[in-house]
Amino acid sequence: MAQMPALIPKEVEIQRLKKIWLIVIAMGSTAASVEVDNFVDGSLHQTSIRDSAFTPAHWWLYSHFVALPLGWGSVAIYDRKVPVLRGPNNSMNTGLKMTILGYLATMFTIGVNEMWHFWFVEEIFAVPNHWMFNMGVVVAFMGALAYVVRVYARLVELGAETPGENPYVAEMYKMALEGKLYSRSIP
Amino acid sequence: MTLPKGFGSGGAGGSSSADVERMIGRRVENMTGMITISYWAAVLATFGGTAAGYFYYPWAYPTPSGHYAFIVLVIIEAIGYIFCVKVMQEGSNKNSNGVVAGSIAGSAAFTLFVSIFVGW
Numbered sequence: 001m002a003q004m005p006a007l008i009p010k011e012v013e014i015q016r017l018k019k020i021w022l023i024v025i026a027m028g029s030t031a032a033s034v035e036v037d038n039f040v041d042g043s044l045h046q047t048s049i050r051d052s053a054f055t056p057a058h059w060w061l062y063s064h065f066v067a068l069p070l071g072w073g074s075v076a077i078y079d080r081k082v083p084v085l086r087g088p089n090n091s092m093n094t095g096l097k098m099t100i101l102g103y104l105a106t107m108f109t110i111g112v113n114e115m116w117h118f119w120f121v122e123e124i125f126a127v128p129n130h131w132m133f134n135m136g137v138v139v140a141f142m143g144a145l146a147y148v149v150r151v152y153a154r155l156v157e158l159g160a161e162t163p164g165e166n167p168y169v170a171e172m173y174k175m176a177l178e179g180k181l182y183s184r185s186i187p
Numbered sequence: 188m189t190l191p192k193g194f195g196s197g198g199a200g201g202s203s204s205a206d207v208e209r210m211i212g213r214r215v216e217n218m219t220g221m222i223t224i225s226y227w228a229a230v231l232a233t234f235g236g237t238a239a240g241y242f243y244y245p246w247a248y249p250t251p252s253g254h255y256a257f258i259v260l261v262i263i264e265a266i267g268y269i270f271c272v273k274v275m276q277e278g279s280n281k282n283s284n285g286v287v288a289g290s291i292a293g294s295a296a297f298t299l300f301v302s303i304f305v306g307w
Contacts, residue, residue: 022218056240056244
């Protein structure tokens with residue numbers, strides 16, 4: 001793929017991409033921290049047996065399911081200032097769309113989950129209301145990966161980041177720059 | 188290069204460096220203070236969350252579990268903090284290694300203090 005036309009000055013684009021990067025790192029840390037909460041929540045449900053919806057494990061889990069859609073939403077608002085990240089027909093970037101939809105699904109699942117547990121007070125992990133949490137997170141992660149690789153590849157293209165020395169990783173960056181890491185028709 | 192409305196010289200020529208600076212606003216390499224405050228806010232909020240666990244739900248969250256979660260989380264937050272500052276300053280002549288080192292050392296001391304003296 002030829003180098004994308006520069007619609008804004010290079011220095012401005014680098015600064016904007018890095019501001020997006022900042023929010024993404026903060027949200028990545030939040031998502032990583034919830035891995036710990038999976039164990040905290042598991043320990044709760046095997047000891048205190050669902051005494052209340054308002055336990056620290058749930059505050060943590062539920063607040064992150066609200067914080068991440070809002071955080072990615074703020075990326076979507078700021079993202080409009082970087083022309084190269086536009087999606088098909090000047091819409092939102094497809095990876096970003098998937099991320100927001102995935103996390104919105106998990107956000108609404110909080111309500112579904114609490115309604116379920118109002119009637120069914122059990123401690124089983126594999127109940128259907130939890131599937132939506134898991135599926136939402138998987139969709140969001142796939143979208144986020146596509147988006148983050150695109151941002152990183154553009155920073156490499158602009159010379160603000162150095163591609164990895166590992167030949168396999170370098171090949172991945174090259175494919176990303178050529179628009180072949182995922183479909184060219186879905187930028 | 189065509190610049191957005193309000194920038195440039197009204198069609199008489201290209202963009203000046205003043206226009207570029209106006210479009211950029213606050214540069215990312217100058218955001219260390221804000222990132223550091225956010226890091227400390229995250230550490231204190233994490234302490235609050237885990238302390239709520241072992242003070243209000245001690246039957247479900249024994250103190251060692253709370254401290255374990257707190258230590259792991261502060262490490263995750265510290266990695267994010269270092270990434271943020273280093274990525275924002277790479278390629279510029281700004282260097283906030285001292286602030287980052289002081290902040291990480293302070294949070295490590297705070298984490299040790301909490302793990303040894305709080306909640307037992």
